[in-house]
Amino acid sequence: FPMNQLKQFQNEITRFLMMYKFALDAMETKIEILVEEFQFLHEYNPIEHTKSRLKSPESILNKLYRKGGNVSFPSIREHIKDIAGLRITCSFVSDIYAIRDMLKSQGDLVIVDEKDYIKQPKPNGYQSLHLIVDVPVYMSDRQERVCVEIQIRTIAMDFWASLEHKIYYKFNQDKQGVPRRLLEELKEAAQAASALDRQMERLHKEIEEIKEDQISEDKLKRII
Ligand code: 0O2
Numbered sequence: 001f002p003m004n005q006l007k008q009f010q011n012e013i014t015r016f017l018m019m020y021k022f023a024l025d026a027m028e029t030k031i032e033i034l035v036e037e038f039q040f041l042h043e044y045n046p047i048e049h050t051k052s053r054l055k056s057p058e059s060i061l062n063k064l065y066r067k068g069g070n071v072s073f074p075s076i077r078e079h080i081k082d083i084a085g086l087r088i089t090c091s092f093v094s095d096i097y098a099i100r101d102m103l104k105s106q107g108d109l110v111i112v113d114e115k116d117y118i119k120q121p122k123p124n125g126y127q128s129l130h131l132i133v134d135v136p137v138y139m140s141d142r143q144e145r146v147c148v149e150i151q152i153r154t155i156a157m158d159f160w161a162s163l164e165h166k167i168y169y170k171f172n173q174d175k176q177g178v179p180r181r182l183l184e185e186l187k188e189a190a191q192a193a194s195a196l197d198r199q200m201e202r203l204h205k206e207i208e209e210i211k212e213d214q215i216s217e218d219k220l221k222r223i224i
Contacts, residue, residue: 016076131152156194160189
């Protein structure tokens with residue numbers, strides 16, 4: 001490659017990835033605003049933590065190759081929707097859907113795809129709600145729309161997914177190499193995580209009801 005062409009190519013990649021970084025920044029700000037308001041209204045924070053990441057050029061190219069796309073920016077945009085990824089870990093399952101609905105009602109966002117692995121877990125037990133959101137990005141000379149993948153899950157689902165990910169790393173990502181017994185136990189663990197989520201949700205609802213009863217009792221006392 002002549003030096004000037006290489007430089008131009010590097011600049012184009014950097015500019016391309018910057019768009020995704022800006023989309024992630026915009027999404028993170030949106031989430032912060034939603035949480036602040038939610039906290040004011042409901043007196044608790046529905047989000048335990050968020051984590052964002054940009055896919056590296058190397059794994060973008062690997063995925064592009066797997067999907068049979070050609071190496072061009074339009075092809076990358078078409079085939080790879082998770083260059084920008086945001087993972088939101090919630091306290092309760094109902095919070096996951098509350099956040100999904102809040103995002104759905106935002107006029108400038110378009111939900112391009114939704115995969116509900118909570119209602120229908122993957123065969124290995126994986127659970128999460130996945131959204132592909134089309135986000136507007138305002139640059140100095142133009143407006144672009146880019147996709148951000150949002151994974152929303154509970155702490156229990158996140159705990160399971162990170163352990164499962166580590167196990168595959170230990171086996172060098174060779175899915176055939178993991179012993180069957182281990183896979184079965186992992187699936188059982190996912191079911192246990194799901195049962196724990198249901199129990200916590202029930203407790204959370206009971207506590208909310210007690211809180212509401214106390215508030216109305218206090219109001220009544222003040223009136224009488
Ligand atoms: P990374 O490093 O997290 O980005 P796609 O290949 O994305 O076009 P697919 O496979 O239908 O289509 O996407 P899906 O099902 O929405 O899942 C994509 C992402 O979800 C993965 O990203 C993981 O982050 C997560 N995920 C999906 N299934 C599993 C699972 O069984 N276990 C764990 N631990 N995570 C999972 P990447 O690109 O694989 O990796």
